Amino acid sequence: MSWTDERVELLRKLWLEGLSASQIARELANGISRNAVIGKVHRLGMSGRVKTAVPAIARARPKVARPAAHQRSSMPLVRGNTALAMRPQPNTAIQPAPQEDVVIPMSEMVTIMDLKESMCRWPMGDPATGEFRFCGAKKGASQSGPYCSYHSRIAYQPVQDRRRRVQSA
Template structure:
């Protein structure tokens, strides 16, 4: 917008009347931000905030007694808290045999030249690392590298 002398005088008059910047913008056909920017550049007096129009200062807050500390509740672990699921009755279910892979027994040998594949659950007494001879440039032995490194599919095969 080009600020003509008439537009500036009208802005100053509406500002002096106490209209909000949004109202001045509506009356002049410009944005509120244009009004704010020009008022700032013209060094017009600051306006009271529309949020704090209280002429009377508020009384000081009355100090309260401290709240008692809430008692911490023991919640079950997140994976145990699940939404109820409707389950159909099972008639003579036969448990599936677990898949067991044969890997060499864990060796106690560790260092820069041993397989780092974890065996067992961390934090349990049976946890260890494979400890086998690693492949050149890899942290895992041949068997575990086959599990750890999966060749990515060629995306061109998916294109039609």
């Protein structure tokens, strides 16, 4: 398929009449695709055409009773996908648990080489530095996890507490 002078003139005429690339491709037929029409239009520099005006009848929107101007300012603006968006409400009933500072003596903090089964494995500091250590505090007899009682409270929060925090955020 090649673009003859007649096809190019017909393409120009149909394009300026406002036909779509698909409609022009059907009109030209003989192996000319929609993409070929679009490519030729761009190569000819005709891509920026003026959109045809939509008749006023098709554009007319139904009249909706609108509130008075003094009432509009108090109404929330609701459009599109924000119409169903929930507005966050602060929940003052839930108070976060007070954070207690735990002081771990440097003598208790251990490297990975000194870590024993009965010691807390909570990481302390930046692993990329030589100052990195583990908590090393003694785990209680009832502790089955890898952390001391203080770090277990941080690491393992009851499901109900997590749900409350997520809902209040």
